[in-house]
Amino acid sequence: xTISIDPQKTNNExxxxxxxxxxxxxxxxxxxxxxxxxxCGFLFYLIGGTLASAIRIELASPMSDFMPRDVxxxxxxxxxxxxxxxxxxxxxxxxxxxxxxxxxxxxxxxAFPRLNAVAFWLIPPSGLMLVASYFVEGAAQAGWTxxxxxxxxxxxxxxxxxxxxxxxxxxxxxxxxxxFIATIIKLRRPGLKLMQLPMYCWAMLxxxxxxVLSTPVLAGTLILLSFDIIANTGFFNPVLGGNVxxxxxxxxxxxxxxxxxxxxxxxxxxxxxxxxxxxxxxxxYTTMVFSIMxxxxxxxxxxxxxxxxxxxxxxxxxxxxxxxxxxAVPTGIKFFNWVATLWGGKISINSAMxxxxxxxxxxxxxxxxxxxxxxxxxxxxxxxxxFVVAHFHYIVYGGTVFIIFSSIYHWFPKVTGKMLNEKLxxxxxxxxxxxxxxxxxxQHWLGLNGMPRRxxxxxxxxxxxxxxxxxxxxxxxxxxxxxxxxVFLSVxxxxxxxxxxxxxxxxxxxxxxPPPVENWEGEAPLVEEPYGYGKEISxxx
Amino acid sequence: MLNKxxxxxxxxxxxxxxxxxxxxxxxxxxxxxxxxxxxxxxxxKILFIIGLIIFIGMTIxxxxxxxxxxxxxxxxxxxxxxxxNLSLEIVWTIIPSIIxxxxxxxxxxxxxxxxxxxxxxxxxxxxxxxxxxxxAGISQTSDNEIAINNLSIEVSAMQFAFxxxxxxxxxxxxxxxxxxxxxxxMKMESKDVIHxxxxxxxxxxxxxxxxxxTILNFTPTKVGKYPIICAELCGPYHGGMRAxxxxxxxxxxxxxxxxxxxxxxxx
Numbered sequence: 132x133t134i135s136i137d138p139q140k141t142n143n144e145x146x147x148x149x150x151x152x153x154x155x156x157x158x159x160x161x162x163x164x165x166x167x168x169x170x171c172g173f174l175f176y177l178i179g180g181t182l183a184s185a186i187r188i189e190l191a192s193p194m195s196d197f198m199p200r201d202v203x204x205x206x207x208x209x210x211x212x213x214x215x216x217x218x219x220x221x222x223x224x225x226x227x228x229x230x231x232x233x234x235x236x237x238x239x240x241x242a243f244p245r246l247n248a249v250a251f252w253l254i255p256p257s258g259l260m261l262v263a264s265y266f267v268e269g270a271a272q273a274g275w276t277x278x279x280x281x282x283x284x285x286x287x288x289x290x291x292x293x294x295x296x297x298x299x300x301x302x303x304x305x306x307x308x309x310x311f312i313a314t315i316i317k318l319r320r321p322g323l324k325l326m327q328l329p330m331y332c333w334a335m336l337x338x339x340x341x342x343v344l345s346t347p348v349l350a351g352t353l354i355l356l357s358f359d360i361i362a363n364t365g366f367f368n369p370v371l372g373g374n375v376x377x378x379x380x381x382x383x384x385x386x387x388x389x390x391x392x393x394x395x396x397x398x399x400x401x402x403x404x405x406x407x408x409x410x411x412x413x414x415x416y417t418t419m420v421f422s423i424m425x426x427x428x429x430x431x432x433x434x435x436x437x438x439x440x441x442x443x444x445x446x447x448x449x450x451x452x453x454x455x456x457x458x459a460v461p462t463g464i465k466f467f468n469w470v471a472t473l474w475g476g477k478i479s480i481n482s483a484m485x486x487x488x489x490x491x492x493x494x495x496x497x498x499x500x501x502x503x504x505x506x507x508x509x510x511x512x513x514x515x516x517x518f519v520v521a522h523f524h525y526i527v528y529g530g531t532v533f534i535i536f537s538s539i540y541h542w543f544p545k546v547t548g549k550m551l552n553e554k555l556x557x558x559x560x561x562x563x564x565x566x567x568x569x570x571x572x573x574q575h576w577l578g579l580n581g582m583p584r585r586x587x588x589x590x591x592x593x594x595x596x597x598x599x600x601x602x603x604x605x606x607x608x609x610x611x612x613x614x615x616x617x618v619f620l621s622v623x624x625x626x627x628x629x630x631x632x633x634x635x636x637x638x639x640x641x642x643x644x645p646p647p648v649e650n651w652e653g654e655a656p657l658v659e660e661p662y663g664y665g666k667e668i669s670x671x672x
Numbered sequence: 673m674l675n676k677x678x679x680x681x682x683x684x685x686x687x688x689x690x691x692x693x694x695x696x697x698x699x700x701x702x703x704x705x706x707x708x709x710x711x712x713x714x715x716x717k718i719l720f721i722i723g724l725i726i727f728i729g730m731t732i733x734x735x736x737x738x739x740x741x742x743x744x745x746x747x748x749x750x751x752x753x754x755x756x757n758l759s760l761e762i763v764w765t766i767i768p769s770i771i772x773x774x775x776x777x778x779x780x781x782x783x784x785x786x787x788x789x790x791x792x793x794x795x796x797x798x799x800x801x802x803x804x805x806x807x808a809g810i811s812q813t814s815d816n817e818i819a820i821n822n823l824s825i826e827v828s829a830m831q832f833a834f835x836x837x838x839x840x841x842x843x844x845x846x847x848x849x850x851x852x853x854x855x856x857x858m859k860m861e862s863k864d865v866i867h868x869x870x871x872x873x874x875x876x877x878x879x880x881x882x883x884x885x886t887i888l889n890f891t892p893t894k895v896g897k898y899p900i901i902c903a904e905l906c907g908p909y910h911g912g913m914r915a916x917x918x919x920x921x922x923x924x925x926x927x928x929x930x931x932x933x934x935x936x937x938x939x
């Protein structure tokens with residue numbers, strides 16, 4: 132079937148295992164690697180979710196009674212680290228990026244297939260190492276931010292394994308970023324212009340720029356931190372004359388852009404999903420591209436808004452307030468454009484559409500609390516409280532995770548050739564949406580009224596609201612069940628989807644489902660209007 | 673067409689009315705017990721109302737679109753081939769920019785009224801003679817006042833307690849006692865890891881950092897007992913790291929102060 136002209140590549144292909152075994156191999160096929168990222172990420176999501184459930188069980192009562200206090204700190208550290216570095220970042224970048232980008236640019240694979248496989252295979256060992264550190268001397272317990280001097284004074288082995296694991300994951304992320312930039316810029320099929328690319332390519336280009344610019348700073352910082360821990364250097368250790376606030380600057384120089392590394396790809400994915408199910412062109416393509424790039428530039432100069440209560444001078448607080456608040460403008464443009472995309476469409480109400488609309492509603496809420504948090508005087512009261520916890524879960528769960536589910540419902544037929552069950556999908560959406568809002572909306576009130584984050588015990592007056600939140604978390608855990616049943620049933624006995632069940636116009640649908648090894652039987656099609664719904668190009672189908 | 677516009681105007685005014693009603697009638701904040709608190713609550717109210725208008729408006733737009741433009745069973749084909757509308761896009765770029773800018777300027781004004789924009793390095797040199805670098809907390813005092821009639825307290829934080837040193841009385845207390853309506857000026861330093869000093873009823877928070885003293889000034893306005901909460905993860909007992917601040921009438925405070933006061937010891 133392969134019509135590759137590269138003999139070396141063909142040789143390699145013949146050595147690759149076939150069938151489901153290829154997902155456990157060092158495959159060079161971007162589609163296999165994409166699914167490897169997705170399934171691996173989902174397994175870590177289940178682990179991270181179990182840890183989240185443990186946190187909510189502990190917080191169902193005001194006393195610290197479910198687990199020892201130091202274990203609680205390990206659990207919250209692992210929960211944050213796993214959800215960010217092993218679930219959201221690898222899935223929205225690695226999984227969907229690998230699967231979709233070569234289709235979108237009209238290529239047969241990524242620019243560097245071996246680097247691509249290496250980037251994926253760094254993830255399972257570093258993730259397992261991180262989880263296993265619990266059994267050594269206890270896992271890291273200084274939070275996912277690992278602020279010194281706490282990270283220097285807590286048990287060392289857990290913290291060092293945490294650093295090694297995050298370094299490997301950061302390396303994986305940088306390899307992926309370089310690969311995406313090279314693929315989007317250099318592997319476009321002849322005749323395909325940049326401004327004709329589907330929006331997810333632009334989102335991944337912006338994200339990869341952020342990855343390549345900011346992740347090395349995190350790596351350098353963590354290496355210095357590890358020197359402080361194992362070699363008694365004094366970069367961040369105040370006892371030896373180090374400066375703890377410098378660590379925070381360096382850490383957030385990566386970790387604020389990391390928010391956009393988690394969110395921009397989701398913006399790209401939703402821009403692919405909405406036009407298909409609303410049967411309308413993406414509204415305002417050019418402004419969407421510019422707002423992505425605006426977010427990239429602004430995203431690099433707002434990090435100190437995480438440090439308004441640290442030792443930052445007043446002028447710096449003011450600059451970061453204004454810069455942060457202005458991110459709301461390009462972000463707002465995107466949300467208005469998505470609503471305008473829905474407006475006047477012929478909308479199919481299905482699981483993919485519902486999760487995308489849930490994303491819009493949740494993210495708008497999280498964005499509004501974000502603009503409020505950007506204001507120094509506002510932030511000074513709620514910094515490091517449950518208000519912040521609620522805010523960022525609205526962004527990363529209500530935003531990105533909703534889009535991950537939306538994307539799974541949308542692209543499942545592409546990957547498997549089978550449809551997911553819509554009734555189970557809608558049930559999944561309803562339980563997730565209610566559970567999520569029940570869990571996190573009340574936490575805003577908790578933060579405003581005096582409950583700090585990362586605590587195992589709290590004032591009894593907060594018990595009732597915490598129990599509502601825990602009930603929401605229970606619903607979120609339950610919501611995974613219909614989803615898993617749906618996936619397993621559909622993989623085995625799902626309805627055949629045909630090649631293009633949604634009548635979509637983006638290039639990945641213009642080949643068979645599932646696609647052949649090198650994506651197209653013949654030449655890659657030239658898709659000049661990926662969103663040409665309502666036009667002649669769409670009528671022809 | 674006219675009918676449609678009337679409905680639109682009606683809905684928009686309804687969204688505004690609901691948002692303002694909620695903004696003025698739903699209180700999400702704890703009691704106000706310092707000069708900062710009412711200023712903070714003013715900002716909160718404004719942000720809350722603007723946020724509600726945007727959130728309710730967007731939610732209605734999404735749900736309305738899903739309902740109104742849903743595909744009926746007998747329908748085939750696509751929606752309208754509308755790819756953009758430049759003037760509309762300019763409107764929804766400029767209006768949010770103006771709103772964001774106004775919020776920024778307003779919060780600058782709030783911050784200034786809280787005393788956040790004053791340089792603090794100078795103050796500290798008057799407070800104590802050595803010239804170590806002080807990082808900015810919130811200051812509400814002008815340069816001269818701080819040295820003359822402020823109550824100055826030295827706070828040290830450690831795993832997992834706060835200690836309050838009253839230099840004038842030469843004693844250390846585990847509870848922070850302050851007289852009502854008087855400016856309090858605190859110099860804070862941590863003995864081990866980063867902690868934070870937070871009093872929700874005062875709407876103030878400042879990290880307490882090892883190796884770098886921070887200062888925090890406030891003026892309590894209401895007699896009572898309020899929690900002091902550590903807000904920065906500091907170890908296993910972080911959740912239990914609490915103290916109390918007792919705001920009392922000046923006479924009660926003086927009584928407490930004189931009871932604890934120790935004579936200066938000259939060695």
